[in-house]
Structures are given as structure tokens and as C-alpha cells.
Amino acid sequence: MEKILVTQPFLPPLEEVEPYLKQIWENKWLTNNGPFHKELEQKLADYMGVKHVALFSNGTLALLLALKALDIKGEVITTPYTFVATAHALLWNNLTPVFADVDPVYGNLDPVAVERAITDRTEAILPVHVYGNPCDVSGLQKLADKHNLKIIYDAAHAFGVKVNEKSIMQYGDLSVMSFHATKLFNTFEGGAIACHTDEMKNKIDHLKNFGFDGETTIIGTGINAKMNEFSAVMGLLQLNHFDDILCKRQTVAERYRKNLEGINGLRFMHEMSGVGHNNAYFPVFVGNNYPLDRDTLYQTLKDQNIYGRRYFYPLISWLDSYRDLPSSNASNLPVAEKMAKQVICFPIYPDLNLDIVDLICDILNESNK
Numbered sequence: 082m083e084k085i086l087v088t089q090p091f092l093p094p095l096e097e098v099e100p101y102l103k104q105i106w107e108n109k110w111l112t113n114n115g116p117f118h119k120e121l122e123q124k125l126a127d128y129m130g131v132k133h134v135a136l137f138s139n140g141t142l143a144l145l146l147a148l149k150a151l152d153i154k155g156e157v158i159t160t161p162y163t164f165v166a167t168a169h170a171l172l173w174n175n176l177t178p179v180f181a182d183v184d185p186v187y188g189n190l191d192p193v194a195v196e197r198a199i200t201d202r203t204e205a206i207l208p209v210h211v212y213g214n215p216c217d218v219s220g221l222q223k224l225a226d227k228h229n230l231k232i233i234y235d236a237a238h239a240f241g242v243k244v245n246e247k248s249i250m251q252y253g254d255l256s257v258m259s260f261h262a263t264k265l266f267n268t269f270e271g272g273a274i275a276c277h278t279d280e281m282k283n284k285i286d287h288l289k290n291f292g293f294d295g296e297t298t299i300i301g302t303g304i305n306a307k308m309n310e311f312s313a314v315m316g317l318l319q320l321n322h323f324d325d326i327l328c329k330r331q332t333v334a335e336r337y338r339k340n341l342e343g344i345n346g347l348r349f350m351h352e353m354s355g356v357g358h359n360n361a362y363f364p365v366f367v368g369n370n371y372p373l374d375r376d377t378l379y380q381t382l383k384d385q386n387i388y389g390r391r392y393f394y395p396l397i398s399w400l401d402s403y404r405d406l407p408s409s410n411a412s413n414l415p416v417a418e419k420m421a422k423q424v425i426c427f428p429i430y431p432d433l434n435l436d437i438v439d440l441i442c443d444i445l446n447e448s449n450k
């Protein structure tokens with residue numbers, strides 16, 4: 082059997098790309114706020130119902146600059162149960178990460194744990210909508226209001242997600258997206274920040290272009306984090322197909338849920354009420370009452386050419402750059418520690434054949450005997 086990887090990028094039909102390439106070749110405008118860049122920013126802002134979207138060359142630089150744009154200093158409360166870029170963005174800004182534990186069902190930052198972690202040096206919360214499942218946005222906003230903190234959502238997994246009919250990007254001070262090849266909406270490499278005022282958009286635009294304000298004026302210490310025209314084209318084409326992408330992912334997720342219902346010892350995530358999901362990932366947690374441990378199951382699947390991924394393992398608080406932080410102590414993070422040891426994300430992408438989903442579930446059933 083062919084290798085089945087955890088994800089496969091959606092690519093628009095090549096014949097849809099060609100006319101755009103012709104235009105780029107005619108324009109000879111490859112980057113620096115070109116026409117396709119402008120068009121994608123507008124279309125994404127409309128799609129999300131936010132005032133502005135600023136495009137980036139990748140999600141990590143967008144995170145770095147989101148923290149800079151809000152001028153955050155001191156301590157930032159975040160989750161250890163995420164991709165490394167979330168915490169790295171804090172260290173690159175000379176900020177102190179303070180890890181708080183997550184909720185045991187969806188693995189998102191637990192507002193109760195966040196409140197316990199607040200000190201007089203805390204300036205912001207950096208929560209992650211893990212697997213695209215929304216954080217407790219109202220609980221976190223209440224904390225932020227009470228303690229005068231900013232919220233920057235790492236929404237790298239959450240493109241297309243809605244809470245109470247509103248795009249999830251409308252919450253918090255800033256939301257940061259990734260359009261990396263492995264994400265459900267991709268521009269090869271890319272990222273974005275959703276923001277809510279003209280002033281903030283302006284500041285972010287300066288930061289991502291060296292600080293240039295006109296030909297000879299440079300304000301602040303900006304960097305180069307701009308999206309190029311080809312990536313913007315990929316975004317525009319992808320957006321046309323996005324409803325279909327969501328629909329196909331939903332079908333795959335439903336098939337997994339139906340098949341897994343009867344298997345003891347494997348926990349999966351149910352849909353949340355009032356949420357429009359994107360099914361960006363399909364995480365499964367291997368419990369003690371399943372005959373195989375997580376790593377053995379991971380290997381069993383791999384032996385049959387099914388390549389799951391252990392997102393998120395290892396926990397960030399276990400890594401050399403973070404383990405000496407007081408908040409990295411395992412006793413502070415019992416839920417995250419447990420999830421990291423149990424999780425496997427199964428393959429999910431629009432063109433994943435449902436027969437493969439059935440085959441994966443047969444292997445799980447077979448291993449459960």
C-alpha cells in the first residue's frame with residue numbers, strides 16, 4: 082500500500098494557477114504588497130468579518146511580530162501543549178513563558194490555571210486553539226479584562242472555525258494564523274494576523290517591512306516577513322475551494338467517529354455545541370485500558386504504512402530551552418503531561434479515501450483483541 086501521511090496539502094487544479102502566473106509575469110511585481118497580496122488581505126478580512134488581515138511569509142514571524150506590535154514585556158502565560166513555535170516566539174522576544182495547564186477534554190488552556198499563574202509581571206496570554214477547537218474565549222477575555230492583559234491567539238490550526246456564527250479570528254486583541262503546507266489552508270509557506278484597528282494594521286505593516294514608511298523614512302526596527310505574490314495567489318485559489326475542503330474533512334472525521342465509537346480505550350474529541358469546526362486534525366488518546374501503549378500503536382500503524390503524528394509530544398516544558406522554568410514542573414501541568422503521552426493524530430485531509438479510514442479502524446480493532 083502507498084504511504085498514508087497524517088496530512089496531504091490541498092492544491093488547486095494547475096489550470097487555475099496558470100492565468101495568475103501569466104499576470105505575475107506581466108506585472109513583474111513579485112512581492113512588497115503586490116496586487117494579489119492586497120486582494121487576499123481584503124478577501125480574508127471579509128471572509129472572517131474582521132477589520133484587517135496582514136499577510137506574512139510564515140506563521141512564526143507573524144507570532145513574533147504580534148507580540149512586538151502589542152509591545153508586550155515581562156511574563157506571558159501560555160500552554161506547553163502546542164507546536165514549539167508558540168513558545169519560541171516568546172523567547173525570541175526576550176519574554177518569559179509561564180506555562181499553565183490545559184483542560185482534559187480538548188487540551189486548550191484552562192482559564193482557572195491561567196488565573197493561578199498571573200503575577201504582577203504578567204502582560205499577556207498566548208492561548209492556542211489546539212486542533213482548531215476554540216479556547217474558552219469568554220472565560221479568557223474575562224480574565225484579561227479583570228487583570229488588564231492582552232490576548233494573542235495562536236490560531237494556526239483554526240482557519241475557518243466559527244463560534245456562535247462568528248469567525249474565531251474576531252476574538253482577542255490579535256489572532257495569528259499559519260498557512261504552512263501542512264495546515265488545512267496553505268500558501269506553501271505563509272501566515273497572517275487578524276487585527277481590529279487601522280492603527281494596529283499600520284503598525285504591523287511597518288514591522289513586517291523593515292520599518293519602511295515611504296522611500297526614505299524608516300520607523301522602528303522592522304524585519305522582513307512579507308508574503309510573496311505566488312503565495313497570495315495560492316491563498317486566493319484555495320479560498321474558492323475552501324467550503325468543499327471543509328465539507329470533505331467533515332466527512333472523514335464523521336467516519337472516524339462512527340468507526341471508533343465501539344473501541345474501548347481510545348478516546349476521540351466530539352464536536353462542541355455552537356461551533357463550526359474545521360476538522361484540521363483527528364487526535365485520538367490511547368488510554369490505559371487499550372491493550373497497546375501509544376508508542377506501540379503508533380509503530381503498529383507505521384508498519385502498515387499509516388503515518389500518524391504525535392502532536393503534541395514532547396511537551397514544550399520538557400525541552401532544554403524551557404525545562405528550567407518554574408512553571409515547567411510536571412506537578413504544575415498534570416493534564417498536559419498525560420495528553421502528550423497518550424496522543425496520536427490520525428491521517429485526515431480532503432482527498433483521504435474513506436476505505437483507508439476503515440482500514441485504520443480495522444487495525445485498531447484488531448489490536449484491541
Ligand SMILES: *Cc1c(COP(=O)(O)O)cnc(C)c1O
Nearest residue numbers: 139140141164166167237259261
Ligand atoms: C504551524 C504552527 C505554527 C507556526 O507556523 P509556521 O507557518 O509553520 O511558521 C505556530 N503555532 C502552531 C500552533 C502551529 O501549529
